[in-house]
Amino acid sequence: MKITTIEWKNNKIKFIDQTKLPQKLEYIYIDKLNDLWQAIKMLKVRGAPALGAAAALGVYLGIKDVKAKDFNAFIRALDKAARYIAGSRPTARNLFWGLERARRVAQKNKDKSLLTLKKLILKEARKIIAEDRLNCRRLAGYGSKLIRDKDTILTICNAGILATIDYGTALGVIYRAKEEGKGIKVFACETRPLLQGSRLSAWELKKRGIDVTVICDNMAASLMQQGKINKVIAGADRIAANGDTANKIGTYSLAVLSKYHNIPFYIAAPASTFDFNVQSGKDIPIEERNSREVSELLFRKRVAPAGVKVFNPAFDVTPHNLISAIITDKGVILQPYRENIKRTLGQVLRKR
Amino acid sequence: MKITTIEWKNNKIKFIDQTKLPQKLEYIYIDKLNDLWQAIKMLKVRGAPALGAAAALGVYLGIKDVKAKDFNAFIRALDKAARYIAGSRPTARNLFWGLERARRVAQKNKDKSLLTLKKLILKEARKIIAEDRLNCRRLAGYGSKLIRDKDTILTICNAGILATIDYGTALGVIYRAKEEGKGIKVFACETRPLLQGSRLSAWELKKRGIDVTVICDNMAASLMQQGKINKVIAGADRIAANGDTANKIGTYSLAVLSKYHNIPFYIAAPASTFDFNVQSGKDIPIEERNSREVSELLFRKRVAPAGVKVFNPAFDVTPHNLISAIITDKGVILQPYRENIKRTLGQVLRKR
Numbered sequence: 001m002k003i004t005t006i007e008w009k010n011n012k013i014k015f016i017d018q019t020k021l022p023q024k025l026e027y028i029y030i031d032k033l034n035d036l037w038q039a040i041k042m043l044k045v046r047g048a049p050a051l052g053a054a055a056a057l058g059v060y061l062g063i064k065d066v067k068a069k070d071f072n073a074f075i076r077a078l079d080k081a082a083r084y085i086a087g088s089r090p091t092a093r094n095l096f097w098g099l100e101r102a103r104r105v106a107q108k109n110k111d112k113s114l115l116t117l118k119k120l121i122l123k124e125a126r127k128i129i130a131e132d133r134l135n136c137r138r139l140a141g142y143g144s145k146l147i148r149d150k151d152t153i154l155t156i157c158n159a160g161i162l163a164t165i166d167y168g169t170a171l172g173v174i175y176r177a178k179e180e181g182k183g184i185k186v187f188a189c190e191t192r193p194l195l196q197g198s199r200l201s202a203w204e205l206k207k208r209g210i211d212v213t214v215i216c217d218n219m220a221a222s223l224m225q226q227g228k229i230n231k232v233i234a235g236a237d238r239i240a241a242n243g244d245t246a247n248k249i250g251t252y253s254l255a256v257l258s259k260y261h262n263i264p265f266y267i268a269a270p271a272s273t274f275d276f277n278v279q280s281g282k283d284i285p286i287e288e289r290n291s292r293e294v295s296e297l298l299f300r301k302r303v304a305p306a307g308v309k310v311f312n313p314a315f316d317v318t319p320h321n322l323i324s325a326i327i328t329d330k331g332v333i334l335q336p337y338r339e340n341i342k343r344t345l346g347q348v349l350r351k352r
Numbered sequence: 353m354k355i356t357t358i359e360w361k362n363n364k365i366k367f368i369d370q371t372k373l374p375q376k377l378e379y380i381y382i383d384k385l386n387d388l389w390q391a392i393k394m395l396k397v398r399g400a401p402a403l404g405a406a407a408a409l410g411v412y413l414g415i416k417d418v419k420a421k422d423f424n425a426f427i428r429a430l431d432k433a434a435r436y437i438a439g440s441r442p443t444a445r446n447l448f449w450g451l452e453r454a455r456r457v458a459q460k461n462k463d464k465s466l467l468t469l470k471k472l473i474l475k476e477a478r479k480i481i482a483e484d485r486l487n488c489r490r491l492a493g494y495g496s497k498l499i500r501d502k503d504t505i506l507t508i509c510n511a512g513i514l515a516t517i518d519y520g521t522a523l524g525v526i527y528r529a530k531e532e533g534k535g536i537k538v539f540a541c542e543t544r545p546l547l548q549g550s551r552l553s554a555w556e557l558k559k560r561g562i563d564v565t566v567i568c569d570n571m572a573a574s575l576m577q578q579g580k581i582n583k584v585i586a587g588a589d590r591i592a593a594n595g596d597t598a599n600k601i602g603t604y605s606l607a608v609l610s611k612y613h614n615i616p617f618y619i620a621a622p623a624s625t626f627d628f629n630v631q632s633g634k635d636i637p638i639e640e641r642n643s644r645e646v647s648e649l650l651f652r653k654r655v656a657p658a659g660v661k662v663f664n665p666a667f668d669v670t671p672h673n674l675i676s677a678i679i680t681d682k683g684v685i686l687q688p689y690r691e692n693i694k695r696t697l698g699q700v701l702r703k704r
Contacts, residue, residue, distance in 0.1 A: 022657035156570075187663070190646065190655070192544060192568035198647065198656040206657055213661040216544035216646055217570035218508075218602025222668040225604060250570025252577060253609065260608045294542065294568055295550065297649040303542070304550040305374035305558055309565040311539070316574040 003204070004166050006045060006053050008126055013057045015045045018162055018196075022203040033062045033081060040088040040095075043194060047163020048092040048237045048273050049132050055098030056125035058085045064118055071110045074117060078106055090285040091246055091315050093238035093275045098128060129165050135270045135329035136167035143173030143233070143268055143327040149182045151230045154220060156189040157248035158200040159235025159268060169268040170233040171201065173327060175208060186212045187229065189220055191248060193293040193312065217250050224261040232258050233327075236269035243320030243337025244281025245269075249313050255322035267318070268327040271345050281317035289314050355556070356518050358397060358405050360478055365409045367397045370514055370548075374555040385414050385433060392440040392447075395546060399515020400444040400589045400625050401484050407450030408477035410437045416470055423462045426469060430458055442637040443598055443667050445590035445627045450480060481517050487622045487681035488519035495525030495585070495620055495679035501534045503582045506572060508541040509600035510552035511587025511620060521620040522585040523553065525679060527560055538564045539581065541572055543600060545645040545664065569602050576613040584610050585679075588621035595672030595689025596633025597621075601665050607674035619670070620679040623697050633669035641666050 003025075006015040012029040019042060020026045028044060030036050036058045039045050045054050062081020068074035082099040089095060105124040106117055147153070153174060157163075160171030168175065177184050186205055191197035198214045205212040215223065223229050232254050238246045245251070245267050258265035278284055291310035296302050304310065326333040326341070333340045355377075358367040364381040371394060372378045380396060382388050388410045391397050397406050414433020420426035434451040441447065457476040458469055499505070505526060509515075512523030520527065529536050538557055543549035550566045557564040567575065575581050584606050590598045597603070597619050610617035630636055643662035648654050656662065678685040678693070685692045 023654065189570070190544070192542070192570060195655050198660075202660045203657045206660055211661075213663050214646060214656045215663050216601070217568070218541070218544060218605055219663065219665060219668075221605035221608055222601060222665060223663075225668070249568070249574060253570055253573035253605070256573055256609055256612045257605065260612065294566060298653060298655070301650060301653075302375065303547050303650070304566045305555045308550075308554045308558055309563075311565050311567050311571065311575070313571060313574060316571075316577070 003161055005050050005162050006165060007129060008057060008122070013054065013061065015054070016162065017044045018046055018200060019044050021199055031061060033058060033084060036061060037084060037088050040085070046196070047158060048094040048235065049136070049164040049169065049270055050162070051089070051092050052094030052098035052272055053125065053129050053132060053165065055085050055095045056102045056128050059099060059102035060118070060122045060125050063121060068114060074114060075106055078103060089287055091237045091287045094272050097272045101128060132165045132270070133167065136164050136169060136172045138329040139169055139268060139270060139327055140167065140172035140176035142332050143266070144176040144180055146264070146266065146325065146327070146332065147173065147177040147182060147184065147231065151182070152185040152187065152228055154187045154189065154223070154229045154232045154254065155201060156197060156234050156250050156254060157191045158196040160201055160204050162200050162204060163235060169270065170235045171205065173233055173268055174205070174210060178208070178210060184210060186210055187220070187223060188212055188214050189217045189250060189254070190214055191250060192217055195298070196248070220254060221257045224257055224263060229263055231264050231266065233266045233268055236267050236273050237315055238278070238284050239267070239269060239274045239326065240278040240280050240284060241276050241338060241341065242280050243323060243326060243341060244284070245318045245320070245323060246281065246284040246286065246315045247318065249316050252316040252318045255318040259322050264324040265322060266325050266327055267323050270329045274341065274345055281319060284317055286316070287314040288312060355513050357402050357514050358517060359481060360409060360474070365406065365413065367406070368514065369396045370398055370552060371396050373551055383413060385410060385436060388413060389436060389440050392437070398548070399510060400446040400587065401488070401516040401521065401622060402514070403441070403444050404446030404450035404624055405477065405481050405484060405517065407437050407447045408454045408480050411451060411454035412470070412474045412477050415473060420466060426466060427458055430455060441639055443589045443639045446624050449624045453480060484517040484622070485519065488516050488521060488524045490681040491521055491620060491622060491679055492519065492524035492528035494684050495618070496528040496532055498616070498618065498677065498679070498684065499525065499529040499534060499536065499583065503534070504537040504539065504580060506539045506541065506575070506581045506584045506606065507553060508549060508586050508602050508606055509543045510548040512553055512556045514552050514556060515587060521622065522587045523557065525585055525620055526557070526562060530560070530562060536562060538562055539572070539575060540564055540566050541569045541602060541606070542566055543602060544569055547650070548600070572606055573609045576609055576615060581615055583616050583618065585618045585620055588619050588625050589667055590630070590636050591619070591621060591626045591678065592630040592632050592636060593628050593690060593693065594632050595675060595678060595693060596636070597670045597672070597675060598633060598636040598638065598667045599670065601668050604668040604670045607670040611674050616676040617674060618677050618679055619675050622681045626693065626697055633671060636669055638668070639666040640664060
């Protein structure tokens with residue numbers, strides 16, 4: 001099974017409509033910026049690394065038909081498109097990183113022709129895609145060293161193929177461990193409200209032949225109590241300079257429960273998820289989403305009484321002290337994080 | 353609003369169909385034992401104290417038309433009915449307690465006529481109902497002393513009106529605190545998979561004018577991290593002699609999270625929920641339910657991929673060391689539990 005979550009094809013962004021899974025594997029082709037904005041907002045495309053690619057491709061959609069008479073007019077059009085995309089979802093660092101990469105290419109080539117500028121931006125977006133394929137595999141190579149034969153791993157949300165281009169971060173580590181011949185069992189937290197765990201992770205883990213069992217989020221502690229979980233691995237949407245990590249709501253809960261039960265708790269994310277402008281987790285913006293995601297099941301059947309208040313944060317922040325290690329494409333980072341993140345990702349930092 | 357969850361009316365068991373809430377407040381009338389068995393299994397009637405009443409009324413349904421020629425034939429019929437009801441759900445202590453109370457009345461009156469025996473069993477079942485009304489209010493009176501003005505209380509599942517006759521245990525404490533003029537805010541965990549929190553607790557709390565906000569179960573830790581929860585109160589399905597408490601899956605998770613965040617974690621349950629024949633939580637049978645409760649949303653829309661494994665325990669066990677106090681109708685019990693449970697409930701124990 002060869003699945004590519006997002007790519008540039010026939011002059012359009014082609015991606016899997018993740019709201020249709022697991023019932024249907026359906027692709028969407030988009031060539032209008034506001035369609036992309038909607039697709040990101042509705043989580044048709046999601047997952048921090050995939051959003052980085054979507055954002056850069058989105059910039060290209062936003063400028064490909066622009067008839068700017070000079071570079072200033074061009075960069076104004078680019079910034080307008082970037083600001084528009086940036087307004088779709090606030091938490092994932094990679095989305096902004098994708099926008100920044102597209103802009104930097106333009107700035108570096110301000111003396112080039114309009115046609116060349118456009119080509120270079122598309123090239124950069126496709127480079128992000130190529131890099132992600134490679135980086136996920138590098139990350140998985142580092143991460144799988146932490147995994148032993150017969151481990152039972154708990155995960156949350158989807159940090160797999162569907163969150164990246166074609167391999168995954170947290171789930172990439174599991175795929176790599178399996179490729180190395182290790183017997184791995186996975187418990188996938190269903191991940192309310194939008195059930196990325198039961199809909200997406202269970203789907204791709206099953207397709208890749210991994211022994212996966214779905215649980216409700218509130219069952220994780222009970223499994224840990226019974227000694228059935230050896231490791232927890234989650235992805236990340238944004239990692240602060242001190243290691244504090246924003247990820248899908250429920251991640252912090254698993255981190256505390258792991259600490260209590262003495263289970264290693266790992267975060268897996270590429271360098272592009274780190275935000276050196278954010279010193280700690282308290283400065284990471286947390287998206288709050290539509291209450292209907294909670295009060296109605298997938299917007300279909302009402303469950304909570306009409307008019308009842310709902311609190312629906314999409315993410316939470318796990319303080320660095322609860323994280324056993326951060327698995328990146330540059331290596332595994334251990335505490336103390338502020339120093340070791342700088343050391344391991346220093347080169348990435350300088351590149352910006 | 354005066355709601356009675358379960359009662360004996362017009363020669364039938366009348367109860368609210370809790371699978372229809374919050375959309376419809378609909379009553380069911382049952383006069384056949386196998387209909388009652390189905391209703392309990394399908395959670396149309398649920399909640400440990402309500403199940404105690406249902407079980408005793410069920411024994412009456414099972415024997416009311418029996419034409420036994422002597423007491424032995426009568427008690428055989430009674431035991432057959434009781435065994436049948438006992439097979440519906442294994443965890444809640446009150447269900448078995450209700451069956452035992454009905455049987456004990458028969459044993460004590462073995463010399464009475466068949467007609468009198470039947471009348472006495474119905475009388476006992478109605479006595480259980482009358483006692484529950486009183487006991488919930490007593491429990492709430494003790495529990496509300498632990499609640500302060502402006503407390504924000506987190507709860508899970510439904511331990512309210514709908515889990516008892518008409519007042520509740522964990523939610524009864526909140527109702528009483530409000531009656532005393534205390535300003536209380538409640539966060540209700542939706543309680544996957546069957547959403548008793550968002551469907552039932554949110555419904556009755558809202559009806560009683562309590563400020564309630566629904567969250568997904570995986571959001572509780574984040575609220576605690578932000579200092580937004582002062583107290584956690586949960587009900588119980590069975591409490592062992594040492595204080596270990598089986599309750600809705602997810603309760604143990606909240607207990608660990610409360611410990612980590614230094615938040616008092618209370619269990620609220622009547623004396624009838626204690627099981628002195630069970631020395632610790634590891635001996636409490638935990639019901640595992642249909643995987644479709646998890647893999648399909650309320651049995652309607654498939655979410656997990658077809659054929660994926662699901663683990664669906666209905667309850668978990670919270671070890672006594674994580675429980676700050678157990679609120680009962682005989683008083684608030686503190687650690688050390690084995691001694692203090694005996695002391696507080698001693699009279700109840702001897703009665704058996």
